[in-house]
Amino acid sequence: MLLQEWxxxxxxxxxxxxxxxxxxxxxxxxxxxxxxxxxxLAFESINLTGENRLNSQVRLSWFGTDVDxxxxxxxxxxxxxxxxxxxTQDSTFVFPLxxxxxxxDIDFYVRSIDDLDQxxxxxxxxxxxxxxxxxxxxxIASTLPIDSxxxxxxxxxxxxxxxxxxxxxxxxxxxxxxDWLEIPLNANVISLTPENPSANGVTNAKIYHNGKFDPxxxxxxxxxxxxxxxLKVVDFAGAESEPDTSNSFYVSxxxxxxxxxxxxxxxxxxxxxxxxxxxxxxxxxxxLADKQPKFWDQTFSLIxxxxxxxxxxxDANVFTNPYxxxxxxLLEFMAPSLQKYFNxxxxxxxxxxxxxxxxxxxxxxxxxxxSISTSKxxxxxxxxSGIVAINQPTWPNVNPSFLIAGVSPFHxxxxxVPLYKGQLKIxxxxxxxxxxxxxxxxxxxxxxxxxSVQLHQFDKDQTAQQQLLENMLNELGL
Numbered sequence: 009m010l011l012q013e014w015x016x017x018x019x020x021x022x023x024x025x026x027x028x029x030x031x032x033x034x035x036x037x038x039x040x041x042x043x044x045x046x047x048x049l050a051f052e053s054i055n056l057t058g059e060n061r062l063n064s065q066v067r068l069s070w071f072g073t074d075v076d077x078x079x080x081x082x083x084x085x086x087x088x089x090x091x092x093x094x095x096t097q098d099s100t101f102v103f104p105l106x107x108x109x110x111x112x113d114i115d116f117y118v119r120s121i122d123d124l125d126q127x128x129x130x131x132x133x134x135x136x137x138x139x140x141x142x143x144x145x146x147x148i149a150s151t152l153p154i155d156s157x158x159x160x161x162x163x164x165x166x167x168x169x170x171x172x173x174x175x176x177x178x179x180x181x182x183x184x185x186x187d188w189l190e191i192p193l194n195a196n197v198i199s200l201t202p203e204n205p206s207a208n209g210v211t212n213a214k215i216y217h218n219g220k221f222d223p224x225x226x227x228x229x230x231x232x233x234x235x236x237x238x239l240k241v242v243d244f245a246g247a248e249s250e251p252d253t254s255n256s257f258y259v260s261x262x263x264x265x266x267x268x269x270x271x272x273x274x275x276x277x278x279x280x281x282x283x284x285x286x287x288x289x290x291x292x293x294x295x296l297a298d299k300q301p302k303f304w305d306q307t308f309s310l311i312x313x314x315x316x317x318x319x320x321x322x323d324a325n326v327f328t329n330p331y332x333x334x335x336x337x338l339l340e341f342m343a344p345s346l347q348k349y350f351n352x353x354x355x356x357x358x359x360x361x362x363x364x365x366x367x368x369x370x371x372x373x374x375x376x377x378x379s380i381s382t383s384k385x386x387x388x389x390x391x392x393s394g395i396v397a398i399n400q401p402t403w404p405n406v407n408p409s410f411l412i413a414g415v416s417p418f419h420x421x422x423x424x425v426p427l428y429k430g431q432l433k434i435x436x437x438x439x440x441x442x443x444x445x446x447x448x449x450x451x452x453x454x455x456x457x458x459x460s461v462q463l464h465q466f467d468k469d470q471t472a473q474q475q476l477l478e479n480m481l482n483e484l485g486l
Contacts, residue, residue, distance in 0.1 A: 045074040045120035047082070047132040054136055062138055065172050069098035070132060072120025085117040088131065093121075102172035103138060105245050111139045142247040143169035143176050145239050150331055151197075151302055153235075153257040158292055159314060161259060162199040162307040167241045167249070175243045182238040182251075183213065186228020192217055193241075199306050200226060205262035205314045207231045219306045231261040264288045266486050267315040271295060271322035271338040279464040280321050283477045287486070289319065294338060301341075302331035309345040317355040317486040323462060324363045337366065343374045350374070350455055355484045357477075359459040362416040375458045376424030376448040380416045381440025387415045391468055393431035395444050395461065400427070403479050404472035408465050418460050420446040427457065447483065454483050 050069040054062070072079035083091035103114045119131035145167040153161040169175050180188040181198070191198065195217035203212045203225060213229035215222040229235065237254040268289040270277040277295070292311070294300045301307035312318060322338040329341070339360060346356065358375065362368060364382055372378050381387075389395070394407030417430055419441050428445030448456040457480045467473050 042122070042124050042126055043074070043076050044126045045072045045077075045079050045122045045128050046130075047072045047118055047120040047128045049116075049118060049132045049134050051134060054134065062136065065100060065102050065170060066136060066138075067098065067100045068116065068134070070118045071097055072128065074120070074122045077123040079120045080123050081121045083119050083121065083127070085131070086115060088115070088117050088133075091119075102174065103136065105138065105140050105171075109140070109245060110247075111137070113137055140243065140245040140247055141170040143167055143171075143241045143243045143249045145179070145241045145249045146252045147237070147239060147254050152254055154298065156258045156260065158260050158290070158311060159205055159262060160199055160201045160307050160310045161235070161257065162197065162301065162303045163237070163254070164197045164303075165239055165252075167193070169243055171243065175245075176241050177244050178242040180240050180242075181226060182228070183226050184210070184228040184230055184236055186210075186226060188240070189215075189224060189226050191215070191222075194218075197303055197306060199303075199310055200229060201310050202229060202231050202259075202261060207261055209233065216306065216310065229259070231259055233258065235259055260290075262290060262314050264290050265316045266290070266319060267292060267312060267317075268319045269294055269321075271320070271325070276321070276462075276464055279467075280319075283464065283474050284319065285474075286478060287319075287481060290315075297327045297330055300327065300329070300338075302329065304329070304341045305344050308342060309348060312345060312349050312354065313352070315354070317481075317484055318349075318357070319481075320356060320358045320360075321462070321464070322358075322360045324361050324366055337368075337371075339375075340370050343370050347374045350450065353450070353455070355455050355486065357457045357480050357484055357486075359461070359463045361462050362460060363414060364416065366416070372421065376421050376446045376456055377458055377460065378419040378421045378424075380418050380460070381438070383437070383439045385434065385436025385438030386413060387417060387430070387438050387440065388413050388433040388435060389415050389430055389461075390433060393433055394466060394468070395428045395430050398426050398429055398443075403427075404469075404475045406463075406466035406472050406476055407468040409468045410465075412461070412465055415444070416460050417441045417444050418446075419443070421448070424448050428459070430461070453485065457484060 081093055081095045083093050085091045105112050114136040116134045116136055117131040119128040121127050148164045151164045167176050179191050179193050181191050182188045197218050199216040200213040203214055208231055210230050212225040212227055215224055215226055234256050236256050238251045240251040241249045266289040269292045271294045273295055326335050328335045362380055389408055389412045391407055394405055396405040397403035417440055420426055420443055424446040426443045426446050429442045430444045432442055444461045445459045447454050
């Protein structure tokens with residue numbers, strides 16, 4: 009009995025000792041070292057040579073694994089020494105080629121970084137065979153000059169490169185058989201106009217980039233003759249694009265000091281030409297949107313700045329610019345350029361018309377017209393109710409030979425001087441002003457004359473009608 013008890017006690021002591029050893033071992037713990045992550049590229053190699061080499065814009069992808077944690081980021085390098093940290097697993101690279109070199113090989117390294125900041129000790133590697141691709145350049149077809157242009161041609165262009173647009177270093181423009189001229193890469197819209205607007209034949213052209221004057225000149229520009237433009241670009245490796253060629257177009261020069269701009273059909277235009285038979289002028293036909301400038305402010309400003317005065321006839325028709333799809337009255341398109349023109353002592357005689365729904369907000373800042381009536385009903389003029397001069401007894405009164413409905417007299421601006429008023433026939437409860445003609449002075453001289461009626465319609469007495477127009481031109485000193 010004592011022997012069995014002794015054995016029991018010894019077993020119990022042994023168990024306690026073994027448990028103690030185990031507890032001591034667990035308390036100290038077992039140390040496990042962190043394993044570095046592994047990295048792989050989607051391609052192990054790119055075996056391309058000669059013309060099959062890649063262009064310098066390459067998309068690469070990679071991934072990493074970590075058996076005892078997770079990958080939190082990556083580092084990439086082109087020399088296995090200088091590293092850049094990223095968290096993405098793919099990217100499009102535009103690799104540099106040495107200036108003047110056509111081909112090169114790029115060494116690309118990528119390594120993973122795990123959650124304990126340990127890096128892959130054997131980065132993934134790929135040699136990338138590259139070949140430079142020549143850039144491309146094109147005129148934007150919708151902006152190219154039309155068959156016939158007066159004094160100014162404006163266009164836009166676009167260059168691109170598969171190696172990345174940033175690799176394009178130079179752009180050049182040529183006119184006809186002239187010399188190539190370098191132009192800024194950011195010169196998105198270019199206008200050309202002769203140095204001497206009255207020149208005839210081959211001459212130099214002034215250049216405007218995005219509306220700003222460039223002191224450089226383009227040789228070979230043909231005035232009163234046909235022109236063709238050429239564009240080319242060059243990249244950092246010296247590769248040239250194939251030159252792009254414009255359509256052939258005609259450019260007319262300046263002959264007179266007044267410019268007649270018609271925004272109405274041929275029949276109406278011919279009536280004004282007859283009324284201006286005693287005046288000398290150059291002529292622009294803006295009766296259709298396709299004949300009007302696509303880049304209004306830049307092109308129109310350069311044209312009218314060559315003239316002492318303008319005669320403009322238009323109506324309430326709304327035009328849509330075929331380039332930017334903006335819709336507006338002809339005078340609205342002209343307004344920004346005309347404002348600058350007037351500020352530079354330019355002069356203009358305008359005859360137009362509106363409807364009661366015409367938006368003339370932008371015009372009231374440029375012309376001596378503040379507002380028109382939006383009243384219900386209608387104001388009319390007929391053979392017995394014409395327009396009469398205000399405080400000018402020697403100026404003729406004129407009448408239409410048929411009824412003119414929907415006349416739009418206006419409230420003049422505060423600085424305007426009323427010139428003519430309408431003998432209105434009122435219908436439907438219409439209320440509003442009666443002024444149909446006014447002028448604005450600048451520096452003591454008349455700079456603008458504005459009529460809100462179409463003067464070609466007041467032809468009951470054609471001699472008086474012609475005299476009215478000539479009086480207005482004399483008032484402007486034209």
